[in-house]
Amino acid sequence: MSSHRLFIITGKGGVGKTTVALAYANHLKDQGKKVKFFSFLQHSPHKILKSLHLPEIHLELFKSAEVYIAKKLNSETIAHWIMHTPFFKSLFQMIPGLGHMILFGHIIDELENDPELIVVMDAPASGHALTMFESTATFETIFKSGLIVKDIDRMNRFIKTKGNLLTYVVTLPFPMAHQEAKELQRELTEKNVELGPLILNDSLHELLATESDLPALLKNRLELEKTVLAEEPDCLIIPHFNNDSSLERVQLATEKVMQWQK
Amino acid sequence: MAKVVHLPNNKKVEFFCGTGGVGKTTTAAARAVYLTKLNKKVLLITIDPAKRLKQVLGIENKEEGTIQNVSLKLFEDQNELSFDALLMTPYSTLKRVAEENNTSDKIDTNILKTLTKPYGGMNEIMSIVELQMQLKKHHYDTIILDTPPGKHFIDFLESSKKIQNFFDKTFVEIFQFLDKSFQTKSTKFFAPKNLITNLVSTGIKKLLSYLEDVTGESFVKEFIDSVSVLYLNRQTFLDALQFHQQLKKVEFSNWFLVTSADQHKIDEAVELKKEAESFIHHDHFLIINKCLTQDFQDWSPQKIELIQLKESLLHREKLLKEFSSKNFENILEFHEVLSPSPQEHVASLSKEFH
Numbered sequence: 001m002s003s004h005r006l007f008i009i010t011g012k013g014g015v016g017k018t019t020v021a022l023a024y025a026n027h028l029k030d031q032g033k034k035v036k037f038f039s040f041l042q043h044s045p046h047k048i049l050k051s052l053h054l055p056e057i058h059l060e061l062f063k064s065a066e067v068y069i070a071k072k073l074n075s076e077t078i079a080h081w082i083m084h085t086p087f088f089k090s091l092f093q094m095i096p097g098l099g100h101m102i103l104f105g106h107i108i109d110e111l112e113n114d115p116e117l118i119v120v121m122d123a124p125a126s127g128h129a130l131t132m133f134e135s136t137a138t139f140e141t142i143f144k145s146g147l148i149v150k151d152i153d154r155m156n157r158f159i160k161t162k163g164n165l166l167t168y169v170v171t172l173p174f175p176m177a178h179q180e181a182k183e184l185q186r187e188l189t190e191k192n193v194e195l196g197p198l199i200l201n202d203s204l205h206e207l208l209a210t211e212s213d214l215p216a217l218l219k220n221r222l223e224l225e226k227t228v229l230a231e232e233p234d235c236l237i238i239p240h241f242n243n244d245s246s247l248e249r250v251q252l253a254t255e256k257v258m259q260w261q262k
Numbered sequence: 263m264a265k266v267v268h269l270p271n272n273k274k275v276e277f278f279c280g281t282g283g284v285g286k287t288t289t290a291a292a293r294a295v296y297l298t299k300l301n302k303k304v305l306l307i308t309i310d311p312a313k314r315l316k317q318v319l320g321i322e323n324k325e326e327g328t329i330q331n332v333s334l335k336l337f338e339d340q341n342e343l344s345f346d347a348l349l350m351t352p353y354s355t356l357k358r359v360a361e362e363n364n365t366s367d368k369i370d371t372n373i374l375k376t377l378t379k380p381y382g383g384m385n386e387i388m389s390i391v392e393l394q395m396q397l398k399k400h401h402y403d404t405i406i407l408d409t410p411p412g413k414h415f416i417d418f419l420e421s422s423k424k425i426q427n428f429f430d431k432t433f434v435e436i437f438q439f440l441d442k443s444f445q446t447k448s449t450k451f452f453a454p455k456n457l458i459t460n461l462v463s464t465g466i467k468k469l470l471s472y473l474e475d476v477t478g479e480s481f482v483k484e485f486i487d488s489v490s491v492l493y494l495n496r497q498t499f500l501d502a503l504q505f506h507q508q509l510k511k512v513e514f515s516n517w518f519l520v521t522s523a524d525q526h527k528i529d530e531a532v533e534l535k536k537e538a539e540s541f542i543h544h545d546h547f548l549i550i551n552k553c554l555t556q557d558f559q560d561w562s563p564q565k566i567e568l569i570q571l572k573e574s575l576l577h578r579e580k581l582l583k584e585f586s587s588k589n590f591e592n593i594l595e596f597h598e599v600l601s602p603s604p605q606e607h608v609a610s611l612s613k614e615f616h
Contacts, residue, residue: 012282012283013281013282013283013284014281014282014283014284014522014525015283043529069476072475072476073472073475073476078472081469082469082472082473085469088469088473124282134379138376138379139376141372142372142373142376142481142484143477143478143480143481146474146475146476146477146478146479146481147475147476147477148476148477148478149478172283174600175602176317176604176607179317180317204571207567207568207571211565211568213563214561215557215558215560215561216557217554217557217558217598217600218561220600221600224600224602227602240571242570242571242573242574243574244574244577244578
């Protein structure tokens with residue numbers, strides 16, 4: 001078992017990141033680890049987290065920036081006032097990476113304050129995961145001095161220190177989606193992000209592989225899956241689940257993660 | 263063939279919106295192919311930072327940000343026809359804006375380059391600006407816009423507010439305080455020099471000094487300089503703002519909300535509906551992509567696992583369709599297409615618009 005402290009589950013829209021991230025967190029909890037879940041989504045999966053007894057980190061972009069500035073300037077009043085001026089509001093809207101970087105800083109704080117804690121993060125590829133990793137580098141070139149630069153250094157150290165952070169890219173088992181996932185993996189690698197194996201979600205391969213009498217569409221799908229599987233022998237495969245309930249799907253996916261970890 | 267209430271008439275601007283993974287980009291490209299075949303002059307713009315269109319249209323990295331001609335032959339069509347495509351990058355759009363306003367020499371700053379990165383937060387504003395610049399040329403019958411997924415769809419529709427906030431009066435006062443001079447015709451954005459302005463200015467002085475503690479002095483200076491450049495170009499942005507209103511006119515624009523039968527995302531369809539109501543006109547279309555019913559019609563599996571698979575997939579689709587027919591007037595159902603190549607995929611989707 002790895003000793004990573006932060007796991008990021010990312011991938012393009014609609015590939016089932018949230019299900020996979022929940023299953024991963026659930027699996028870690030079953031191993032007796034102290035796990036918290038963090039979602040970049042507007043609507044985090046509160047209900048499922050509650051059913052699974054998985055605690056969540058609540059951080060709101062704007063609010064956490066205010067807390068951050070208050071900490072830096074030692075005054076909540078001034079921080080509140082700064083964050084509510086139109087100037088700063090605009091600055092914040094214009095540079096989304098700034099906010100994400102501050103969120104990331106908060107999560108690192110939590111991890112440093114509690115050596116037992118592990119965080120699993122559900123982060124969309126476009127917009128969030130990449131902005132976050134990219135922002136530390138870009139802001140370093142923009143801000144040359146000031147308190148924020150020290151924090152940027154700290155985040156860079158955290159990202160680049162092997163064994164802290166592990167990122168998984170999730171994809172659907174089709175060649176086009178796979179292509180995009182590989183591109184994302186390449187971009188993350190360029191940013192010195194440590195990657196886990198690719199996760200193929202919603203696979204029908206196991207179910208259909210031995211069937212002969214399939215409609216054209218499913219035959220086609222099986223062939224496409226085979227070409228991806230041939231290229232990715234070491235990936236984690238999460239099969240398609242027929243269950244309507246998302247909680248049940250997370251529980252079934254958790255079993256798959258467990259079998260794979262063994 | 264798609265089952266429809268009425269088929270969409272071609273309009274001047276056509277938007278494709280939806281959450282990630284529903285097939286927005288391929289559907290938008292399919293629409294471009296379809297309209298081109300009707301002899302329309304089409305421009306397809308994508309502001310999706312994932313740039314799937316690049317893969318679909320075979321456009322190289324170096325060609326991003328400039329208009330490229332795409333032959334229908336790419337889609338195995340015998341026609342000599344072609345359409346134009348633009349993989350929008352905010353920085354190249356900013357360059358075009360700066361050329362129009364003779365400020366090209368001023369945009370080469372670290373901060374503007376960061377703001378106009380693909381994930382930099384200027385995407386929505388710049389796409390409206392780009393769209394308007396292209397419309398002004400009167401070169402195209404239709405401009406198709408593939409918007410970024412999810413929450414960004416709202417950002418896109420709300421970009422007019424962002425523009426407004428950006429050139430907000432208090433913002434201008436900051437420049438005044440810093441004694442930046444703007445050689446522009448209009449002065450209506452400048453607040454009168456009265457007591458209130460002075461009070462605000464004193465506040466700004468404090469704000470900037472606090473900001474400097476956190477971010478360093480050089481940042482504040484560079485930021486103000488960069489924002490000043492945008493300010494010099496503000497007429498272009500404000501024109502775009504006015505133009506934004508036009509997008510809501512029924513006779514001017516088509517809105518395609520794309521959703522997908524293969525995902526458990528009814529909630530998102532509900533959201534989409536709510537957002538659509540508050541931002542766009544009533545004459546919009548819901549595309550349910552990746553429908554399976556027809557393909558499974560003649561399939562009667564014997565094995566229990568396969569029966570369950572068939573039933574669960576069709577049940578999911580049924581729920582989405584039921585919800586849709588209650589909430590949307592115009593629904594287009596598109597089949598699931600699985601092709602090894604993105605071009606074949608687009609070619610076969612384009613037939614759904616017939």
